[in-house]
Amino acid sequence: xxxxxxxxxxxxxxxxxxxxxxxxxxxxxxxxxxxxxxxxxxxxxxxxxxxxxxxxxxxxxxxxxxxxxxxxxxxxxxxxxxxxxxxxxxxxxxxxxxxxxxxxxxxxxxxxxxxxxxxxxxxxxxxxxxxxxxxxxxxxxxxxxxxxxxxxxxxxxxxxxxxxxxxxxxxxxxxxxxxxxx
Amino acid sequence: xxxxxxxxxxxxxxxxxxxxxxxxxxxxxxxxxxxxxxxxxxxxxxxxxxxxxxxxxxxxxxxxxxxxxxxxxxxxxxxxxxxxxxxxxxxxxxxxxxxxxxxxxxxxxxxxxxxxxxxxxxxxxxxxxxxxxxxxxxxxxxxxxxxxxxxxxxxxxxxxxxxxxxxxxxxxxxxxxxxxxx
Numbered sequence: 446x447x448x449x450x451x452x453x454x455x456x457x458x459x460x461x462x463x464x465x466x467x468x469x470x471x472x473x474x475x476x477x478x479x480x481x482x483x484x485x486x487x488x489x490x491x492x493x494x495x496x497x498x499x500x501x502x503x504x505x506x507x508x509x510x511x512x513x514x515x516x517x518x519x520x521x522x523x524x525x526x527x528x529x530x531x532x533x534x535x536x537x538x539x540x541x542x543x544x545x546x547x548x549x550x551x552x553x554x555x556x557x558x559x560x561x562x563x564x565x566x567x568x569x570x571x572x573x574x575x576x577x578x579x580x581x582x583x584x585x586x587x588x589x590x591x592x593x594x595x596x597x598x599x600x601x602x603x604x605x606x607x608x609x610x611x612x613x614x615x616x617x618x619x620x621x622x623x624x625x626x627x
Numbered sequence: 628x629x630x631x632x633x634x635x636x637x638x639x640x641x642x643x644x645x646x647x648x649x650x651x652x653x654x655x656x657x658x659x660x661x662x663x664x665x666x667x668x669x670x671x672x673x674x675x676x677x678x679x680x681x682x683x684x685x686x687x688x689x690x691x692x693x694x695x696x697x698x699x700x701x702x703x704x705x706x707x708x709x710x711x712x713x714x715x716x717x718x719x720x721x722x723x724x725x726x727x728x729x730x731x732x733x734x735x736x737x738x739x740x741x742x743x744x745x746x747x748x749x750x751x752x753x754x755x756x757x758x759x760x761x762x763x764x765x766x767x768x769x770x771x772x773x774x775x776x777x778x779x780x781x782x783x784x785x786x787x788x789x790x791x792x793x794x795x796x797x798x799x800x801x802x803x804x805x806x807x808x809x
Contacts, residue, residue, distance in 0.1 A: 509795050546731075548730045570788065571794070571795045574763060574764070574767055574795050575795040577759075581759035581763065585752055588755075589752065600665070606752065610750060611796060613760070614758050614760060
């Protein structure tokens with residue numbers, strides 16, 4: 446990934462990546478379908494983490510809090526690798542094709558979360574909505590965090606973003622934020 | 628678009644589309660960058676509609692309701708063309724590359740909505756969250772509607788999805804749905 450930063454994603458060849466990592470090209474292709482996958486190899490693990498955390502969440506949690514348990518588990522892992530995450534983010538931000546793949550991976554994560562919620566008995570559309578909300582919180586908290594990943598706390602930002610989301614979805618007629626507590 | 632349904636998106640050439648529409652290929656390319664753009668040409672108009680409705684929304688609306696005014700304006704237009712929308716949806720659902728482009732267009736719509744909210748004074752992250760929520764409602768309501776666009780009402784489904792979203796984002800600790808009214 447250092448190479449992507451040094452030379453740009455488009456200018457880096459698989460041969461160079463393999464050499465830097467001390468691998469043959471053949472070994473590289475045993476692990477990654479193409480050079481983009483170096484950046485997205487973590488998505489499957491993230492998805493497993495999301496789903497496992499939803500399965501393990503307390504049964505009395507509201508749907509969005511259950512979905513949030515999934516993305517928070519992912520956030521905790523991402524938060525452990527600030528330098529990597531920052532680099533990866535910058536590489537993706539500089540390349541339209543990579544941004545598209547990132548969107549696709551986020552859509553898959555959302556679908557996986559919704560599936561896990563449905564298996565816990567959350568009704569169909571409610572599950573999709575809760576998953577979309579959690580992914581939006583994940584995305585926006587990540588974008589805040591990655592501006593200064595060494596000093597900010599990703600999981601804290603996720604919780605703050607969810608609170609903020611409850612405020613912005615407050616009903617206009619009552620003006621009462623959803624997160625108001627007695 | 629009929630051709631995409633008849634023969635599949637991949638098998639249809641620009642020459643065939645132009646012929647069916649009574650255009651030369653040259654005229655076709657004056658209007659569309661490529662054959663995919665036939666399906667996405669409406670996105671710019673949709674975006675303008677979203678933004679205009681946000682600008683015109685009453686100033687006392689909550690951020691999500693303001694964003695919803697945008698997507699509801701779009702929904703009203705889409706709802707007028709059930710047969711077209713259904714066909715377009717089926718073509719896209721059958722093709723991974725088109726699904727990706729659809730995700731990208733939705734991300735652009737979300738960014739445009741968030742920008743319009745910020746210009747109304749909604750704080751930065753709150754604007755992004757409200758826009759993401761409205762787009763999630765738009766997407767999920769559209770998927771419900773397109774299963775039977777002749778009998779269902781897209782705008783009604785959007786409002787129902789927003790209510791459902793307020794229910795799923797209800798705070799676990801109070802158990803009170805956000806949309807509960809006095």
